Amino acid sequence: MIVDGKRMWIDSHIHVRGWSEDGTGEREFSFEEISAVMDADPALLVWIISLSFPGIRAISSDPATGIPWTNEGQLRLVEEAPPGRIFGSIGVHPGAVDESLAAIERYAGEHGFVQVGEVLGYSMGFELDSPAMVKIARKAAEFGVPVQCHVSTAGQQDGEQMRQTISLARMAPEARIIAAHAIGGRNSYTHITAAEVYAEMGGENLWLEIRDFNTRECVRASVERLGSERLIVGTDWIARGQAPFPPYGILFPHESAEENPYPCTVASLEGFLRESGCDEDDIANIAARNSIELFRLEGRL
Numbered sequence: 001m002i003v004d005g006k007r008m009w010i011d012s013h014i015h016v017r018g019w020s021e022d023g024t025g026e027r028e029f030s031f032e033e034i035s036a037v038m039d040a041d042p043a044l045l046v047w048i049i050s051l052s053f054p055g056i057r058a059i060s061s062d063p064a065t066g067i068p069w070t071n072e073g074q075l076r077l078v079e080e081a082p083p084g085r086i087f088g089s090i091g092v093h094p095g096a097v098d099e100s101l102a103a104i105e106r107y108a109g110e111h112g113f114v115q116v117g118e119v120l121g122y123s124m125g126f127e128l129d130s131p132a133m134v135k136i137a138r139k140a141a142e143f144g145v146p147v148q149c150h151v152s153t154a155g156q157q158d159g160e161q162m163r164q165t166i167s168l169a170r171m172a173p174e175a176r177i178i179a180a181h182a183i184g185g186r187n188s189y190t191h192i193t194a195a196e197v198y199a200e201m202g203g204e205n206l207w208l209e210i211r212d213f214n215t216r217e218c219v220r221a222s223v224e225r226l227g228s229e230r231l232i233v234g235t236d237w238i239a240r241g242q243a244p245f246p247p248y249g250i251l252f253p254h255e256s257a258e259e260n261p262y263p264c265t266v267a268s269l270e271g272f273l274r275e276s277g278c279d280e281d282d283i284a285n286i287a288a289r290n291s292i293e294l295f296r297l298e299g300r301l
């Protein structure tokens with residue numbers, strides 16, 4: 001989709017902290033320093049922002065108090081944003097189900113947050129397909145927001161988190177489930193194959209994020225085997241350290257434009273889609289259309 005001559009590019013996997021990096025107080029940067037990153041790209045960027053390290057640490061160490069504290073910080077960040085460019089994501093933990101369900105009601109219901117996530121089972125020490133997670137996914141479905149589950153496999157058996165993610169999708173069929181950074185990294189083919197089998201078995205509630213657009217053979221396989229309707233943008237951009245922050249389009253886990261293997265722009269990522277065999281329709285699906293539908297952004301952009 002081209003809006004006012006600009007490519008609309010919706011990235012649903014962006015991490016910006018709502019509190020200071022050490023978690024002791026106010027965030028050390030202004031919202032303008034985040035807008036500066038978005039406005040530096042010629043594309044029309046839209047971001048869905050989720051928690052970062054202070055929130056991850058707070059929720060991991062004490063989910064019942066960490067969830068409300070983290071989400072409050074994210075709300076303060078999102079409320080400073082100009083309308084239509086930034087949307088919020090809700091932090092949860094199945095170890096504090098009541099607080100997680102309350103957070104979905106409050107932030108999706110009252111504040112217009114559009115996603116639950118990033119759900120980090122591997123780093124927070126839980127499985128993605130427990131009965132408590134099914135409750136969380138059902139509550140998310142009730143409020144019309146998808147659940148973004150981390151599926152890369154740092155220090156785990158290959159594909160294990162994708163297995164849990166699909167298991168959750170199967171147990172909560174009314175929920176919409178996102179496999180976060182499914183494309184990019186050494187397990188991409190496993191993720192694509194798992195999603196393909198799930199779809200062939202009738203599963204209709206799973207979407208995959210593309211993180212590493214330069215892995216053209218994986219992107220091509222995902223489009224050919226799943227269809228571009230199942231793919232969304234999730235680059236895992238993180239506001240590391242202090243402003244000025246790294247440019248958008250940087251390849252995870254690089255930290256500066258100088259060390260990135262290609263120019264950090266949406267144009268580079270779009271070029272990789274083209275080189276992977278995507279046509280205009282596929283690009284519009286992946287860059288914006290699928291996310292507009294999945295996150296119910298129609299009329300809010």
Ligand SMILES: [Zn+2]
Nearest residue numbers: 013015118236
């Ligand atoms: Zn992430």
